[in-house]
Amino acid sequence: MRIQPGDMEKTRAALDFVGINLYYRTVASAPATMERVSHAQDWLFPVKMDGGQQGPKTDFGWEVWPKALYDMVMRITRDYGRPVIEITESGCSYNDAPDASGAVHDGRRIAYYHEYLAALGQSIADGADVRGYHAWSLLDNFEWAEGFSQRFGLTYVDYKTQQRTIKDSGRWYAKVAAENRVS
Numbered sequence: 001m002r003i004q005p006g007d008m009e010k011t012r013a014a015l016d017f018v019g020i021n022l023y024y025r026t027v028a029s030a031p032a033t034m035e036r037v038s039h040a041q042d043w044l045f046p047v048k049m050d051g052g053q054q055g056p057k058t059d060f061g062w063e064v065w066p067k068a069l070y071d072m073v074m075r076i077t078r079d080y081g082r083p084v085i086e087i088t089e090s091g092c093s094y095n096d097a098p099d100a101s102g103a104v105h106d107g108r109r110i111a112y113y114h115e116y117l118a119a120l121g122q123s124i125a126d127g128a129d130v131r132g133y134h135a136w137s138l139l140d141n142f143e144w145a146e147g148f149s150q151r152f153g154l155t156y157v158d159y160k161t162q163q164r165t166i167k168d169s170g171r172w173y174a175k176v177a178a179e180n181r182v183s
Contacts, residue, residue, distance in 0.1 A: 017131065018076055019088035025052040025068035060093040060150050064112055066119035073123040073130060084129050090116055091136030093150035098165055104156045109169040117182045135173060139164065 029048045052063035073085055092113075096106040117133065124130050140153035148159055154170035157163075176182055 015083060017084040017086045018080065019086050020069075020072055020076065021089040022069050022072055022087065023090060023092070023136075024058075024062035025055075025065040026050070027052055058092045058108075058112070059095045060146075062092070064092065064115070066115040069116050070119040070123050073120065073128045074126060077123070077128040082127065082129055084131055086132040086134070087120065087130070088134055089136045090133065091152045093152050095151050096156075096167070098156060102165060104165055104167040106167045106169045109154075109167065110172045113169065113173060113176075114182060117176065121182060138170075 027050050029050075031046055031048050051061075052065050052068075055063045055065040057063060069087070069090065073087075076083065076085060092109055094106055094108050096104050096109070098104050113135065120130060120133060135154060137152045137154070139155045140148075140151040140157040140159075142148055143150050143152070154167055154173050156165040156167055158165075
């Protein structure tokens with residue numbers, strides 16, 4: 001099965017939107033010297049990639065840096081002719097648990113979403129065509145690399161009983177969605 005003349009034209013289609021998954025900032029820098037490059041792949045792509053160290057951290061150790069979302073959206077907007085953009089995943093892990101009354105007060109998650117949505121709002125004001133933002137995740141869930149150790153959900157899941165408790169952040173996010181704005 002070889003590619004035949006005209007096959008590429010048949011498979012080409014316009015994008016409906018550009019999807020962005022962004023949780024935290026990654027800082028790329030050149031290695032101090034090429035002498036420290038030890039693997040063959042490092043010669044092909046000699047870039048050091050690190051998570052940012054200036055902002056506050058989630059319980060997962062990821063930097064909270066809302067400007068990363070703004071910068072990414074504006075770069076895609078500028079470099080690709082203002083395509084329709086959806087934030088397909090963005091969120092934070094905080095391992096807040098129910099208190100004695102059964103409520104989950106996760107103000108850090110609310111602050112995260114508030115700041116990231118504000119940065120996204122600024123990108124829209126600056127000309128980006130953003131149509132959606134999908135919070136990761138509705139429920140605390142199994143994460144492929146971390147199992148059940150990180151809680152990203154807007155709803156707390158008791159993994160033993162499967163009982164669900166909407167976190168303060170879930171109630172806050174529902175209000176934001178219903179009003180279509182961050183106050």
